[in-house]
């Protein structure tokens with residue numbers, strides 16, 4: 001699918017000075033409707049829960065009540081049709097415009113803020129989640145609501161220009177390391193936030209250092225958002241050794257990830273890595289055959 005959506009020079013300049021940019025449309029209405037149905041299905045059936053890809057971003061996953069900020073990491077793994085969207089094509093084109101032609105998709109996530117009790121997303125910088133010591137890169141996220149996003153249901157809010165400063169201090173909300181979310185406790189002024197209401201299929205683009213958050217969902221309907229993150233070219237950064245607030249984390253989702261990876265013990269692990277070698281070889285051979293036939 002090709003993109004029909006380059007940013008104008010004014011939009012690019014605004015992104016560079018503010019660290020975020022709102023777009024009225026990034027995907028067609030019928031696609032947004034289809035995505036809504038896919039998201040509802042994935043969240044309803046608990047896709048990815050066992051392997052730690054679905055979890056409560058704002059809670060401890062202790063099963064004592066419904067998740068207040070359910071999230072699925074890389075939902076495309078559970079719904080391959082997500083690979084074929086205009087949203088994905090447009091978002092990649094925009095990311096390459098902003099971060100350069102070598103920019104690649106990095107990860108993606110789906111968030112569903114439930115009606116009435118959907119929690120606020122704490123103020124944070126995405127870069128504070130980074131856990132890959134020794135490297136440096138720029139990253140952007142392209143956030144698309146699947147229904148209208150308003151101040152009532154928890155639209156995104158940003159601190160303009162915050163991407164030009166450092167990564168501020170973060171901690172786990174309520175200092176509870178079982179919670180996946182991070183909350184910025186460094187100096188900033190939330191009262192200077194810009195709210196970003198959007199129509200369904202619009203987009204809010206933000207830089208990995210831009211301080212952002214979102215309010216609770218006080219409406220009668222779920223607030224769903226599909227977020228694609230992109231990574232620009234990487235360079236070595238031996239000074240970056242990771243952030244202390246990440247090493248402290250003890251989340252239930254991470255425990256589920258570890259047991260999923262180790263399922264079946266040594267035999268299970270060996271069978272999976274053999275399967276991976278076979279799949280990689282088939283992809284390589286398939287690619288070569290495809291090139292010969294062209």
Ligand SMILES: O=C(O)CCC(=O)C(=O)O
Pocket residue numbers: 111121126141143154212213214225227
């Ligand atoms: O959808 C939300 O409430 C928060 C999303 C977010 O923090 C992000 O995309 O970086």
